[in-house]
Amino acid sequence: MPCDPLDLSRLQPVLPSPLQPVEDERFDRHGIRLLLKRDDLIHPDLPGNKWRKLALNLAAATGRTVLTFGGAYSNHLCATAAAGRLLGFPTVGVVRGDELAGRPLNPSLAQCAKDGMRLHFVDRATYRAKTDPTVLEGLLSAYGACCVIPEGGSNALAAQGCTALGRELHGLADVVAVACGTGGTLAGLAAGLAPGQRALGIPVLRGGFLEDAVRRLQREAFGGSTGVWSLDERFTFGGYARTTAELHAFADDFEDRHGLPVERLYVAKLLYGLTVLAREGAFAPGTRLVAVVTGQPWGASESSR
Incomplete structure (x- = not known):
């Protein structure tokens, strides 16, 4: 017997998210107008691109158990778990x-629990093979018929x-920049922008795998490559969930x-990269540059739980 579809509207997301201009001499001196697309304010438990990426997936799940993947500090896991709590479906x-099994849970995983x-903890080799039919079959045999949502x-x-993120910025931006983990947000953003805008x-x-990932996602979602987009891979600061003293100092300064509040693993790297690109002359004078704020620092919305 089919499940009733989820009514996501009862979560009352703030859409479109606010667009906040900021005055920052590092951009102003080059004639660049910096604006922040405050997707972090869409919903306290499903902020930013997590809402945008999960909404259609959760609607398709129709209340079934949702099984998904992530690292120990995955914002995606946190958002999926929160959606399950708020909408009443298992995750x-x-x-x-x-090696994390049996250890005290970090704050992210503790909130998920x-x-x-x-x-369900798996070794790293199994995790790399998570799309293999045999691995998926083993997971589904353990947890039953689930709606499987991929990593991120x-x-x-x-x-x-x-794509709604891009559409919300029609006529309001020349360049829209976003931090990327698995490529889904960039793929949809670029598709939703108007001619003359770029992501x-x-x-x-x-x-260096994201270009292929974005192209694959656009083929699957839209039938082919669409929109104007590019990647700049110089600002990983060592990789996922890694930061440096320089990055923290930059984020502290931006906050001041x-x-x-600047989230360190995604948003800080985005804003740092944009300041470097502005200094290098990557944006023409007069450019309206939008930085998408995809999340808040851990605990910033904790009081809403």
């Missing part, structure tokens, strides 16, 4: 690193959901200048 999180997510939530439905992705992981 399973397949976590990279069997608090929100009702069943955590990035699939065709996620890319389609992220810029700042990867937070090393490896603008009163905006």
Whole structure:
């Protein structure tokens, strides 16, 4: 018997998200107008691109158990677990690193567990093979018929959901920049922008795989490559979940200048990269440059839980 579809509207997302101009001499001196697309304010538990990527996936799940994947500090796992709690469906999180099993949970995974997510730890070799039919069959045999959402939530439905981000910026931006993990947000953003606008992705992981990932997602979601987009892979700061003292100092300074809490693993790398690109002359004078704020620092919205 089919399940009733989820009513996502009852979560009351703030859409379109606010567009906040900021005055920053590092951009102003080059004639660049910097604006922040505050996707972090869409929903306290499903902020930013997590809402945009999950909305269509959760609607398609129709209340079934959702099984998905992530690392030990995955914002995607946290958002999926929170959605399960808020909308009343079971969730399973397949976590990279069997050495974590039996240890005290870090704050991210502890919140997932608090929100009702069943955590399933696998070794790193198994995690790399997570799309292999045999691995998936083993997971489904353990947890039953589940709706499987990939790592980071990035699939065709996620890319389609992220087109709304581009559409919300029609006539308001020349370049729209976003930090990238798995490529779904950039794929949809670029597709949703109007002619004459372009999207810029700042990867937070090393490896050089994102260009192929974005092209694949656009083929699956839209039938082929669409929109104007590019990547600049110089600002990973060592890779996913890695930071440096220089990055933290930059984020602290940005917070002091603008009163905006800066999430370190994605947003700080994006903003740092944009300041370097502005200094290098990558944007013409008069450019309206939008930076998408995809999340808040851990605990910033904790009081809303």
